[in-house]
Amino acid sequence: MPHAVKRAVVLLSGGLDSATCLWWAKSRGYVPTALSVRYGQRHAKELGSARRLARRAGAALHEAALGLPWLKTSSLVDRKKVLPELPLSKIGVGGVPSTYVPGRNTMFVALGLSLADAIGAEAVVVGANALDYSGYPDCRPAFYAAFGKVARLGTARGASGRRLAVLAPLVKLDKAAIVRLARRLKVPLELTWSCYAGGRRPCGRCDSCKLRAKGFAVAGAPDPAL
């Protein structure tokens, strides 16, 4: 009897973490379907990275578009706002930063569950991590555990007793561990884009660039995207 296909929806922003999740899903035997989301982010660079990564991984890519006017409260959406440039030691410790997009991961996981329910996937994989992160509330393990219950109760698939899990495989890893995992999984890191600004090259000054640089430095590896 042929082995049943295990499908997973992987939320793919185009950054280091979500790309690592895409290859992680493959390594765990899932046939991945990537999901990227336009929500009015400052720049489309990461969406281009998501496309290239999905193609390289041989994964189908769904692009969702959200028109949510109230997200302008975030500096990651409103181009008129200034992106924070904190020293590394201050990132993630001073409360929720201006780059926080209200309820973003809640919405993204919900979209992932919708897609999973539509295509018969048994997992939604999200690249959140709670160690080297910017201080967002929706990056913590308990949040994903709670969403697992929502998935089981609120989808046709889950309600019928079939598996539909919310997986955050990086949630307890620091950036260096993610870089090491990505290298072991042969993620094409040169295709990833983490910078909050949308310049030709990563800015090196935003929270995301600094956390990424620290990850590569601690892992003792060069960043092939630089």
Add this chain to the structure above:
Amino acid sequence: MPHAVKRAVVLLSGGLDSATCLWWAKSRGYVPTALSVRYGQRHAKELGSARRLARRAGAALHEAALGLPWLKTSSLVDRKKVLPELPLSKIGVGGVPSTYVPGRNTMFVALGLSLADAIGAEAVVVGANALDYSGYPDCRPAFYAAFGKVARLGTARGASGRRLAVLAPLVKLDKAAIVRLARRLKVPLELTWSCYAGGRRPCGRCDSCKLRAKGFAVAGAPDPAL
């Protein structure tokens, strides 16, 4: 000292249930902000109803737009699909019907939490009910209880210890009880639209029309939208 303003986001489809929630929120002392969602539904009639209801309630209305191509699996989105026309006794008992939009309430509550987090609302109110419903998994009490935990953990507001609840005040009411509640709250029921089809008048044949008609009949009240 002036009483603090209590804000609530009310998911407003324009139907009987969500309109009742809008007036319920007002009766409980909330300043309501309505949220309606375009997700490619067959017709825009209910969105027009949502606008008129929000205006009548004196509530701000946010209109979200979702571009989610995979929702075409639902007969409520794909106009080429035929809407089911079951006898009343079969509605909600034969498993998930073709009108099910994968993960719809999961996505809508997530959008509501995002808006609540952005405007400082302490509740998201949703008109789901688990008695006279079409058999959707995302209309049951346990689902909303689980989402309450997601709200507390996954939003800036909840994570900072302020209240952010997911309320489903109709979840244990049948349609007749909802009609009675709506009449007591003086909901302008003539403005509501429940029909899945988008004709000039409600079709009277779809699941939603049949459940609504039963509710008014059992409550012994005429339906002012007919």
